[in-house]
Amino acid sequence: MISHEPILWSDDYLVGVERIDAQHKVLVNTLNEANARLAVNVTRELLEQITRDLLSYAIYHFETEESLMREYDYADQSAADAEQHRREHRAFSQQVVALRDGLRDGRLVSREEQLSFLNNWLVDHILNTDKRFGEFLNRRGCSG
Ligand SMILES: [Fe+2]
Helix, strand or coil: CCCCCCCCCCHHHCCCCHHHHHHHHHHHHHHHHHHHHHCCCCCHHHHHHHHHHHHHHHHHHHHHHHHHHHHCCHHHHCHHHHHHHHHHHHHHHHHHHHHHHHHHCCCHHHHHHHHHHHHHHHHHHHHHHHHHHHHHHHHCCCCC
């Protein structure tokens, strides 16, 4: 049995680009829901659904940000930031896949560690990496 404090949404998480902020709220809710549902014993079917939902929303959201990077030439302006940003996205997706595979194989021991990685990752990524990207977009006149 595990239990995590949910991530409480706060305006500190706003990056100043409406579509990114709206998706971040959904992503925080999806991760909170995954934490809550995985805190109790679940069937294999349910845990696959939870991790699938989390992964597909995360991928959809990362694609939104990465298409904004292309649209606004982020890699040309800030190559190191853009590369680091994309690398962090891949790390999150890989960790969700690892969580899914671990749960599938019955390796429950690392569940708590993996979920706290995802929680910490999301907060840290939004507050640092996404905020830096948001400031870049704002400077380029993008806030919607
Ligand atoms: Fe991001």
